[in-house]
Amino acid sequence: MTISDDILERHGLTREEYQRIVDALKREPTLTELGIFSVMWSEHCSYKSSRVHLKRLPTAGPRVLQGPGENAGAVDIGDGLAAVFKIESHNHPSFIEPYQGAATGVGGIIRDIFTMGARPIALLNSLRFGSLDDALVRRTVAGVVAGIAGYGNSIGIPTVGGEIAFDESYTGNPLVNVFCLGIAAHEEIIKGVASGVGNAVYYVGAKTGRDGIHGATMASAEFDDKSAEKRPAVQVGDPFMEKLLLEACLEVMKSDALVGIQDMGAAGLTCSTCEMGSRGGAGVDIDVSLVPQRETGMTPYEIMLSESQERMLMVVKRGREAEVERIFEKWDLHAVRVGEVTADGKLRVRNRGEVVAEIPNRSLTDDAPLYRRPMAEPAYIKAAQQLSFDSLGKPPSATDAFWRLLASPTVASKRWAYRQYDHMVRTNTLVLPGMGAGVVRVKGTSRALAMSVDCNGRFVYLDPYRGAQLAVAEAARNVACAGALPIGATNCLNFGNPEKPEIMWQFARAVEGMGAACRALDIPITGGNVSLYNETDGCAVLPTPVLGVVGVIEDARTVVRRAFRSKGDLVMLLGETRDELGGSEYLKVVHGMIRGVPPELDLSREAALQQVLVEGASAGVIRSAHDCAEGGFAVTLAECCIGTGLGAQVDVGAITSAGGHTFADITTVFSESASRVVISCTPAAEVQFLELAARHGVPIQRIGVVEGTRVQVRIDGRSIIDEPLPDIERTWNTAIERYFEPARAIA
Amino acid sequence: MKFAVVVFPGSNCDHDAHYAAQHVLGQQAEYIWHKETSLKGADAVILPGGFAHGDYLRTGAIARFSPVMAEVQKFAASGGPVLGICNGFQVLLEAGLLPGAMLRNRSLKYQCEHVLIKVEQTDTPFTAACTAGQVLRIPIAHGEGNYYADPDVIARLERNRQIVFRYTNAEGVATDDANPNGSVANIAGLCNEQRNVVGLMPHPERACEMALGSADGLILFESVIKAVTERVFAAAR
Secondary structure, eight states: OOOOHHHHHHTTOOHHHHHHHHHHHTSOOOHHHHHHHHHHTSHHHHOTTTHHHHTTSOOOOTTEEEOBTBSSEEEEEETTEEEEEEEEEOHHHHHHSHHHHHHHHHHHHHHHHHTTTOEEEEEEEEEEEOOTTSHHHHHHHHHHHHHHHHHHHHHTOOEEEEEEEEOGGGTTSOEEEEEEEEEEEGGGOOOOOOOSTTOEEEEEESOBOSTTTTHHHHTTSOBOTTGGGGGGGSOOOOHHHHHHHHHHHHHHHHTTOEEEEEEOOTTHHHHHHHHHHHHHTOEEEEEGGGSOBSSSSOOHHHHHHOOOSSEEEEEEOTTOHHHHHHHHHHTTOOOEEEEEEESSOEEEEEETTEEEEEEEHHHHTTTSOOOOOOOOOOTHHHHHTOOOGGGGOSOOOHHHHHHHHHTSTTTSOOHHHHTTSOOSTTSOEEEOTTSSSEEEEOTTSSOEEEEEEEOOHHHHHHOHHHHHHHHHHHHHHHHHHTTOEEEEEEEEEEOSOTTSHHHHHHHHHHHHHHHHHHHHHTOOEEEEEEEOOOEETTEEOOOEEEEEEEEEESSGGGOOOSSOOSTTOEEEEESOOOSOOTTOHHHHHHHOOOOSOOOOOOHHHHHHHHHHHHHHHHTTOOSEEEEOOTTHHHHHHHHHHTTTTOOEEEEOOOOTTOOSOTTHHHHHHHOOOSSOEEEEEOGGGHHHHHHHHHHTTOOEEEEEEEOSSEEEEEETTEEEEEEEHHHHHHHHHHTTHHHHOSSOSOO | OEEEEEEOTTBOSHHHHHHIIIIITOOEEEEEETTOOOOTTOSEEEEOOBOGGGGOSSTTTTGGGSTHHHHHHHHHHTTOOEEEETHHHHHHHHTTSSOOEEEOOTTSSOEEEEEEEEEOOOSSTTTTTSOTTOEEEEEEEESOOEEEOOHHHHHHHHHTTOEEEEEOOTTSOOOSTTOSSOOGGGEEEEEOTTSOEEEESSOGGGSSBGGGTBOTTHHHHHHHHHHHHTTSSOOOO
């Protein structure tokens, strides 16, 4: 068979890669084999551009039970239990078909968690869209949110938090990153391995159709105006089927009859067979004619590459087959024996007995191509980092800027979205969405887990190294604000086309920064996902390395929330405000620019701050805590008041470092300086709290009291902002829904 | 006493109802798989929330044919207390144990949030410990909770005092603003003519501990414990 350039291009393979295939097989591949190689060597499955960099992330620690390389990571949370979690992207499918793209993203990450033997108990998502002024963006937002809701709600796993941000760079390439966390006893954790020669390989779940063929290859290419034609490469989800699979698999796993199990996600049957075999150092021999099929006339190529959803592959211990089949029958699922484990380390695919593909597993997995792609600092960086206050003209009034920030979709309440998510099912949700980190209790223990997903793409764009550090710091800080000690992280690295040296440079610098921050804060990364080629018509998204951090609260009763609690409580500002505006929401919203250098970050001080938060929470001296992020101090203070009916009166004083320039008031209240948290405490706890902060060397300033029904901010006695809380709430609460329901016809 | 929590394929609030009954209230609770044909001596039956059988066709439409439903019908006919929560309420409507039907929320979106409901009737097994007019804060989580019945059915429900819960404001007034989904007459929950079968869209099992934001749902469970213990409502054996 001659393989033309055209065929190679359609498989996303280069001529050099083709030669590698010939070398690995010591012959020309069949078309089925070519298809198998193409999906396993796609960027999405092989991480061929990113692996050399990812190796530099810290992945070990005393609590780590499972690091990268499995379906999900796992960390010890005490009482013999593990938190099993991971984040994954479904960006490309969500642009092409928002509802199904997002829905199947949720389905995929949930399968990754229960595949490990863990019961999923919480979902988060991190979403990025273009401007809501764009009708096409609104359609994407509505579809993605409905898709997440449609899948997560049906299956009964609460979506307890997340983040949504907007920037024009995401218009043609939204980001949909979904995080899932589950709980398993240590000994229940099960892996995706195939071993034990002669053990049966079972297929269970939905039937295989022609949907999603080459989904992984699609996710490894840029978009252009032909992308809509790729709709058939998006899968369609069935949450009911997944619910049955979830319950049935957890029941089977309790029986101890499985050797290993893996879900069929990207690259479907191909990926699950060769990865399980490769991990177990074994071969897998399957006959595709035994695979349950939804359509007639499917070829082995199509069956191997289909990405139909809600399917699992299992290796069953010999003699336990009937028991496993019986459990699946109870759930009206039919586990089908499709092959067996062999000793030769090969993936052998048959069709009615005849061999149609025979490939060494390792050549598909560990021996896949690995690229050190060229890197170059992007030309834009130097210019974009320049920011002079003089060039901004006359500063607006702080009050005017305050209102504009409250109404900015990135800052405003995400209630419109999370109201569509069932965030309470499973009755563990201790902190409702929209209040910082998501917090769920762990039934059967005294503990709770806090989790947060964060990234400010603007910061990463301006300085990938520091921007990624800031993402780690913010996610961990959010978790610490709830009173939780950060114990593990997962990352989802969303970047443009790695074949461009500038993008590769962004990626490498961000991974370096992320690694340094995780080491400094002692948070291992236990797994994650890389999503490259996030470009449309040659324009890349803001580099967006999202961090998902998980923390543990020893006593669930001590969880700290964002909102002020009682009139008369003292308001304190932990950390130091600097005279900086680089990459801020203020600059974007008021001046329409992404410029400057991101906020400075001192990682040892960040670590100390988080210690104060965790110790203060467990000692019960913190009544509320909320970190300063987009919009700076003024927005943070307003958010502490929202929903409580309690206003605040504070005087933050002038920033010592500010040079008395015309923007001094603006930087004081809207700077996004890192490592800052607004807390409240009772007057009786003041001394204890000040001592705690001093002990850790964290700057602290008593700035005011919880009082009245207005948000009042002064600088050295001068009133800067003094606005009524009900109006603030209305603006902040309705800013996003106004785009979707301009005229609410029925009340 | 002993609760039976029916588990349909696709039920997803079964664990929550079981947890409330067993861990919060210290009662016995047992899961009953939908293919079973015995309620195993339960004193009260809960049809939990979720998406039974995927809610394909219509919410609750397939669940009514699950084998266990024949037993639930018998149990209800003999006077046993039955509570349908959310999807369980939808199943009761499809099974003809309660009148009416559900439409999509008027927002055309799934909604998850705390709402206020007023207890209108205290002579049902699930409201026996309430005071008339008591306002409870309990979450909803549904896409199809917009209750509908023909005007003559509504009139009959009113006449027979079968409207057990209505969406209201904090003062107990059934305003349109307080109605989260567009239900006719702000109906949040109903009982049958014999008053032993109750269905409601809000989730009392999610409001049984202050740590979760409200403990107002406890009173429904306390009511049935009282009703069963005092044998006001009990299945004939």
